[in-house]
Amino acid sequence: MDTNSKIYIAGHRGLVGSAILENLKSKGYSNIVTRTHKELDLSNQQAVANFFEAEKPEYVFLAAAKVGGIVANNVYRADFIYENLMIQNNVIHQSYVNKVKKLLFLGSTCIYPKNAPQPMLENSLLTDTLEYTNEPYAIAKIAGIKMCESYNLQYGTNFISVMPTNLYGPNDNFDLEKSHVLPALIRKIHLAKLMSESRHDEVLKNLGVSSIEEAKAYLSQFGVSENSVEIWGSGKPKREFLWSEDMADACVFIMENRSFTDTHNKDDKEIRNTHINIGTGKDISIKELAETIKQIIGFNGDLVFNVDKPDGTMRKLTDVSKLNGLGWKYKVDLEAGIKAVYKWYLKA
Ligand SMILES: NC(=O)C1=CN([C@@H]2O[C@H](COP(=O)(O)OP(=O)(O)OC[C@H]3O[C@@H](n4cnc5c(N)ncnc54)[C@H](OP(=O)(O)O)[C@@H]3O)[C@@H](O)[C@H]2O)C=CC1
Numbered sequence: 001m002d003t004n005s006k007i008y009i010a011g012h013r014g015l016v017g018s019a020i021l022e023n024l025k026s027k028g029y030s031n032i033v034t035r036t037h038k039e040l041d042l043s044n045q046q047a048v049a050n051f052f053e054a055e056k057p058e059y060v061f062l063a064a065a066k067v068g069g070i071v072a073n074n075v076y077r078a079d080f081i082y083e084n085l086m087i088q089n090n091v092i093h094q095s096y097v098n099k100v101k102k103l104l105f106l107g108s109t110c111i112y113p114k115n116a117p118q119p120m121l122e123n124s125l126l127t128d129t130l131e132y133t134n135e136p137y138a139i140a141k142i143a144g145i146k147m148c149e150s151y152n153l154q155y156g157t158n159f160i161s162v163m164p165t166n167l168y169g170p171n172d173n174f175d176l177e178k179s180h181v182l183p184a185l186i187r188k189i190h191l192a193k194l195m196s197e198s199r200h201d202e203v204l205k206n207l208g209v210s211s212i213e214e215a216k217a218y219l220s221q222f223g224v225s226e227n228s229v230e231i232w233g234s235g236k237p238k239r240e241f242l243w244s245e246d247m248a249d250a251c252v253f254i255m256e257n258r259s260f261t262d263t264h265n266k267d268d269k270e271i272r273n274t275h276i277n278i279g280t281g282k283d284i285s286i287k288e289l290a291e292t293i294k295q296i297i298g299f300n301g302d303l304v305f306n307v308d309k310p311d312g313t314m315r316k317l318t319d320v321s322k323l324n325g326l327g328w329k330y331k332v333d334l335e336a337g338i339k340a341v342y343k344w345y346l347k348a
């Protein structure tokens with residue numbers, strides 16, 4: 001890529017897409033094409049074909065997807081498989097048709113088996129059964145990897161897949177039901193602190209409701225009160241968290257420096273494993289995460305673990321030796337990242 005290359009970021013207003021946009025701008029890239037979901041529904045085959053034909057992007061970052069936390073994945077199973085397959089089929093296929101020079105497909109580490117050996121190497125893919133709560137989403141992501149790999153092998157395209165660990169940062173989704181654990185806990189613990197300090201105006205503004213009774217009724221559904229915050233599951237699962245701006249930097253690094261032939265296992269006659277893990281290689285338990293957030297926000301109440309909610313995979317630590325070997329390493333530690341995203345949240 002050079003700074004005049006025409007680059008399309010699909011999903012440029014999301015957690016990762018917005019960070020990719022900022023990263024590219026900071027590096028002097030000036031010919032960036034974007035469309036909101038409302039302007040271009042990527043699940044619409046004809047609309048995507050028309051867009052690619054008209055715009056002819058040279059490089060594509062595919063960061064648009066149907067995304068959510070463990071409960072959203074488990075409840076909206078049909079939406080997660082349908083929308084993700086549609087978006088990625090349309091964007092990847094039209095990138096081939098319109099001779100895109102390089103495409104980066106964003107998968108997820110949930111593609112690996114539920115009980116994969118830890119840390120998880122890229123070649124754990126398709127070696128065992130998946131975690132049930134996010135199986136439809138994971139199967140869509142696996143289809144995306146195989147689509148990139150298959151187009152590369154049959155048509156000589158240069159489509160690279162990356163498998164990020166759990167991400168967090170500015171522009172994340174803070175919805176209490178549908179978001180991932182880190183933004184959910186920031187918002188829940190922040191609201192509990194406001195309640196404990198009787199800062200009711202701020203609670204009403206945060207929730208968009210008009211009375212404190214309404215706010216309390218809503219918060220009780222999520223186990224949030226002035227005294228305590230509910231944490232889903234046992235608190236024992238471990239997760240690895242990567243700052244979204246580090247994730248964006250890794251994506252741009254790979255697009256600038258690598259091609260798909262660098263990332264497949266050349267000794268493997270079936271040419272598998274064209275994807276790369278992106279993470280820190282460090283994880284912590286959900287209980288430790290909740291305690292860290294509680295301490296950063298300054299809430300003095302209790303954390304109550306609700307084991308009726310799913311734990312999901314007990315551990316999914318990435319092996320990042322392939323990425324580190326290519327020359328990239330993360331920068332932002334978890335505690336600094338939580339402080340930064342909390343600061344961002346307070347201003348948003
Ligand atoms: N967040 C995480 O922890 C992880 C994310 N990933 C992957 O990273 C990628 C980015 O995720 P993230 O940034 O968190 O997601 P977000 O939900 O923050 O953003 C998704 C973006 O996709 C766009 N989008 C969704 N559906 C459509 C559609 N039908 N047509 C057009 N645009 C659409 C949204 O557009 P709009 O804003 O206009 O509505 C939004 O900008 C995804 O592939 C995800 O699977 C992987 C692992 C972890």
Ligand SMILES: C[C@H]1O[C@H](OP(=O)(O)OP(=O)(O)OC[C@H]2O[C@@H](n3cnc4c(=O)[nH]c(N)nc43)[C@H](O)[C@@H]2O)[C@@H](O)[C@@H](O)C1=O
Pocket residue numbers: 067068069070071073108109110133134137165166167178179180181182184185230231232233237239286309310311312313
């Ligand atoms: C990125 C990844 O994200 C999803 O997988 P996940 O890692 O299990 O996602 P999560 O962030 O929602 O939960 C992590 C852990 O945290 C616990 N937990 C506690 N309390 C809350 C809570 O309040 N909200 C949420 N969401 N989780 C909570 C929760 O019970 C679980 O044990 C995939 O579906 C898939 O989308 C994917 O690829």
